[in-house]
Amino acid sequence: MPRDGTTVEKIKSLGKNKSKESFDLLLDYFDNYNLKLDLRREVVSSIGRQDDNERVFNFIKHQAFNSKNPMELIYQMFRTCLYKGKMDKNFYELGEKIRLHYHNEILDKMADYFTYRQNKTKRKKCEITLKPTLLIGDAEKTLKKLPAKSIQMTFTSPPYYNAREYSDYHSYKDYLKKMGAIFKAVNRVLEDGRFFIINISPVITKRPGREFESIRYPIHYDYHKILEEAGFYFIDEIIWIKPEPSVPNRIGGYLQTREPLSYKPNCITESIMIYRKKCNFLLDKNIKDYKKYDRHEDEEIDTNNCWYIAPKSNKNHPAVFPDELCRRILKYYSFENDAILDPFAGSGTLGRVAKSMNRIPIMCELNEKYADLINKGEKGYYDVRR
Ligand SMILES: C[S@@+](CC[C@H](N)C(=O)[O-])C[C@H]1O[C@@H](n2cnc3c(N)ncnc32)[C@H](O)[C@@H]1O
Known part of the structure; x- marks a missing residue:
């Protein structure tokens, strides 16, 4: 023996x-x-x-x-x-x-x-090079203008169900159905094995009167199912943590009465959901597609999934990404010269930061006013299509 x-x-x-x-x-x-x-x-x-x-x-x-x-x-x-x-x-x-x-x-x-x-037949690295593009209109339709598998990373913050001026759906079910259709369109244009990253947090719908309860939707839990159905699988959740004074005050009522059950904490976190497009190969294969790239040698690295970043406000848009959030996502989940998509571009923060980090931004925006601002801000940089 x-x-x-x-x-x-x-x-x-x-x-x-x-x-x-x-x-x-x-x-x-x-x-x-x-x-x-x-x-x-x-x-x-x-x-x-x-x-x-x-x-x-x-x-x-x-x-x-x-x-x-x-x-x-x-x-x-x-x-x-x-x-x-x-x-x-x-x-x-x-x-x-x-x-x-x-x-x-x-x-x-x-x-x-x-x-x-x-x-298996040999998998080919995407050879398509896109120009910086601004697609104006509903992303479900405009994404059809992009070739399949031409995008290397997608990061977005979708419209919040009934939470902001720009979203208007008949029901929460309708909202999820629409998001699911857009996620499928994202899946088609994303290269196999690459990341789809979504920033989202629960939203509350206004109550019609004092006798009604307002409804709070845990959107990110429901997103998991539609993301899976759209052809992605879960990788990680990063928690974006904001300074408490920067978020709406929910704790005030409880602090006055101190009554059990009436506790409503201030929500200082948002979820950053990291998903990968389904494929039958490991991530190493995606990395090997790049012959030359810079490692993150001398930079500060986020070693855990709690990122402390102050939110940003913008006079032209009600819900913008802080540049720092985009910078970290781009750094960890993409390479230089990658085509980076935001299907809900808003004020175009991701595009601006992606450009500054030598990536190629592809932006979709439904609202003409916001799209116009993105275009004007970048002065002819984008190939604008409808
Ligand atoms: C949460 S905001 C994104 C803000 C963005 N992250 C920024 O930094 O400015 C969502 C955006 O999606 C846009 N939107 C909503 N539905 C859309 C659709 N079907 N297709 C394209 N854009 C849409 C809204 O007009 C809004 O500007």
Whole structure:
């Protein structure tokens, strides 16, 4: 029975050896329950590399349904079934049995990924270079003017449901439906694997009278579902924290009465939801598309997901991004020369900051007045389209 001094390298070299003696030794290792899990997983992987398919098959058939074995080992056995199943029907069927038996999402993902790898054609880096563009009109329609997969990052702050002068939807359901349609349009133009980042926070609708309760909508929770349906998956949430004096006062009533249940804290946070366009490859592939880029060597880095940034006001627009928020998002989620989209441009803050950081801004804005201000501010920089 092998004891101390076992290393991943030793196990790997047994895996490469493929002799009967190596196989025997690997089985001994597997039976050693004192061995650390990552080493036992390597043992299963090395057993899977052996040429004696009958022995490999019997090992998996016996061990894959043994409840003493942790799932990490079962996944490795399943992987062997996927690979050997290409040539050998028995392995394919055994893999299907494992999948049915455990019926879990990870096994399904492994099978999907394997199929994708088998059928994949070489993924091409986007070769389209867009000009700085201002699209005036409803983003759901104007985004159709952009080629598919021509954008490398999208950051936006959507219109808040009934919270500001510019939003007007029949119902909250209608609002979500419209946002979902625009998110699908964003998905089409975004390159595979790149980020869609949304700044949002709960909103409140005004009550028609004192006898009614005002309704507060947790928009970001509902956004998750429509983002998934639009072809994105969740990566992170960054909490934007503002100084307390800068936010509306909700705590005043409670501080006067100190009555239980009437507590309403001042909301000093907004959510920055980070999503990635669904694809079957890891982020490394997106990074490898760039031959030359600057690492964030000498800069200050935000090491946690709470960002303290003061809000900004603008005399021409009721809800603008602070430049600093755009700067950090652009720094962490895009490269120089990337095309950066804001489908709800407002006063065009993201475009202005993106330009200053050598990115190519693509802005959409429905409101002619705001679009006009963006255009005038940048004096002919944008290719304006309707
Ligand atoms: C929250 S503001 C964005 C503010 C922006 N982040 C800034 O820094 O100025 C949302 C903007 O979306 C615009 N908008 C609303 N519905 C739209 C639509 N369907 N298509 C394009 N823009 C839209 C509104 O006119 C508004 O200016």
